[in-house]
Amino acid sequence: MKKWSFLLLACAATLLFMAGCGEQTASSSAEEAVVYENSQLGIRFELPAVFRDHLKVEENTEEMGGEPVNVLYILYEDEDESAIIYRIEEMSSELWAKMQAEEGPKGMELGQRDGRAVVYYPPQSNPFEQGTDAYEAMQILPDQASALPDSFAFIE
Known part of the structure; x- marks a missing residue:
């Protein structure tokens, strides 16, 4: 027993x-996941955990093709350095169609709604100096490359 x-x-x-x-x-x-939400643009997405306590977002409006484009720069920032990791653009669907027809680097479409397209440009390489904490943190990005596009959503 x-x-x-x-x-x-x-x-x-x-x-x-x-x-x-x-x-x-x-x-x-x-x-x-680090959640980013922008009610003005009506978008939401997640970033890898490496951005927790290191996220900085700069918003800007730039002219492209004769019209304004809202641009978000997603930066990784630590005490010693910072760098733009992702670039996200919100533009008219017409401008996005023109940009796709042109030569040169193209972003990845995240979605379209109400005549507007949201496009993102992933990092091309690690922008930090090898051996730094920031460099080591960014080494995980290739493994988590789909975090932003997979989680992207329009919000009401």
Whole structure:
């Protein structure tokens, strides 16, 4: 009888431990993403956890093709240095169609709504000096390249 009691107790403890680990993993992965929301542009997306406490967003309006384009610069910033990691543009659907027909680098369309297109340009290389903390942090980006486009959404 003692053997069965011990075995049942061991199984119960193992199940409780495994259930606890599963809950921690689910909550920690949800906490890792850095959510960016811009109500003026009506967009939302997630960035890799490496941006937590290092995110800076600069907003600008630039003229392209004779019309204004809203531009978001997503920067990784630490105490020593900062660099633009992503560029996101919000423009008319007509301008986006013209840009796609032209030669040269093209962004990735995230979505279109109400005659407007949102396009993003992923990082081409690690902008930081090798051996720095920022360089090491940015080394994870290729593995998490789909975080922004997969999470992009228009908000009301």
